[in-house]
Amino acid sequence: MRLFAVKVFFLSFFLAIIARLFYWQVINAPFLQSQAEKQYFTDTRLGAVRGNILFSDGSILASSNPSFSLYGLPKTVSKEEKTILAYILAKVLQEDDVDNVAKEILDKLSQDLYWVLLKKTVTVEQKKKIEQLNLIGIGFNAESSRFYPEGSSSAHLLGFVGSDAKGENTGYFGLEGYYDGELKGISGLLRHERDASGLPILIGNFLTNQANNGKDLILNIDSSVQFIAEKTLKEGILRYGAKSGLVVIMDPKTGGILAQASFPNYDPQNFPNFPKELYKNPVVADQYEPGSTFKVLVMSGALNEGLIKPDTQCDICSGPIQLGGFSIRTWNNKYFPQTSMKDVIIHSDNIGMVFIGQKLGLDKFYSYLENFGFGKPTEVDLQGESAPEVRPKKEWREIDLATTSFGQGIAVTPIQMVRAVSSIANGGNLMEPHVVKKIKDGSRVFEVKPKIVRQVIKDSTAKVITEMMVKAVEEGEANWARPKGFKIAGKTGTAQIPVAGHYDPNKTIASFVGFAPADNPKFVMLVKYDQPSTSIYGSETAAPTFFEIAKQLFTYYKIAPSE
């Protein structure tokens, strides 16, 4: 009996061992295997480098700069050492305000944590200095920050790179936002076996999932044109005391954006130090009433329909007109009875435009608005584009048709306006605007081809309206500023700003839109000032800036005067 009990005891004992072994080796095997792998495998994240943004000539507009994040290991340092460590680090990291920075670092090191981030962007020089000090309780992680060699140039165009909710680098606004997926790339993973001292074992298991670096963007933006536009606009804003200003320059044949400048702007490298209102790109996000610059589009619609000719006479232009309880006047209260359509553009005659609007009628007028691309986004490759709505056709009254004919009571974006005028410059084709010309992924290059959205007006109409715009420059209010000998087509615009239900006569948006050389346009340009204080008129503010930029572009493009 005793022998039986001993046998049962041993049998139970072995069964228990077998059960336990079964648990460890079969049921819990995956967990244990992963635990073991953690001990002898090292995982290294292979960060993808964000793609570069390059001007059309290949020079760098945005690239990645190596940087490091500095972390602390509070549990490995004594209280006294933490104070000394904080002051030494503050001295290296910040030349001014050392006390405050040291206090911040000390506060972080005093937390009851094993690991704490002390500073996110540490430069290579700062890292070298810190490493030479042989400090304990700190370490570095490799990071990458954005670098903009042109400083705040093209800030609105570029956007910036910030952190998302997970702390990952993400592009916001402009190109950084629109092309974030292409620019950021895909991180990889390197897994290798290590020996007792942590060094890799060459014949051990090795697994690599290579990082795919971000793609490079090659822009249509020409660095010289961009520089000219920015410099001249900055000077213009100061000279005319404007609240803000912008310039867009586009190639009418391809829809490629050659330059875009806007002020006030921000430094994309230090974007958190600037008000958030400055982040959005006014070229694609701001809405404004185009004023008289809109007249060329309405005129081209009426010419295209054959409803008027350049010498058609206006029979309502002898004085102010009354419509729907409103009195409509010309901008300078001067009237030209039986004026021709050509002179309507030269004198920027509001009554003449009402005449044209009435000739067109609401249905055709509305269809031209849609065909010129108003009311819809232009699909430009920049994040944050807005598209002001055009009032539904059934809500239009007679007065709305009349005021919209001379560019008031309708909101557009600068990019919509420059694209619409581009269609006059290129013979009637509405183009899709593009900032990016090519996307480069290693050796593969994807080209963004010019895209014609639709033909809005006939080539013959485009030629007629171009001649009228040339006359407007040569004989209009802004002719004093134009460069002599060059054939430039253009139109000034002065739109009062609607404030609390009425137009403020002293606050205007002054603009000038045009293209040159008129016979074979190399560029279309819009210059717009918000609330210029030296003069409220586009002919005295935006037009001289337009001509100043055009003059420099003629030299740059080696275009000689035609006369």
Next chain:
Amino acid sequence: MTIIKKFDPEEPKKGFSKKYISLLSSFLFALILVEIWTNNNVVVYGEKFEKLSQLAKQLNLENQILENQIAKYTSLGSIASKSAQLGFSTPESIQYIR
């Protein structure tokens, strides 16, 4: 009396000859030496590999810094301010020759 011996052909020797055994032993010995040498070197190469990998990283990093410095110094803004300091200015008037 003539003693006639029965002719028995010589039986081939079973197993390897001494020659083959010594060759095999030498080969195995060489293999052992190679294994010892490899094992020793693997440890050293691991360290060398790590050093080379660090060096490659460092060189890539320095390359990137240099590229960025070149971009900074050749930016139009930088060139414009330096040229202004040197006394260059934009042309006042341009003569066109036909």
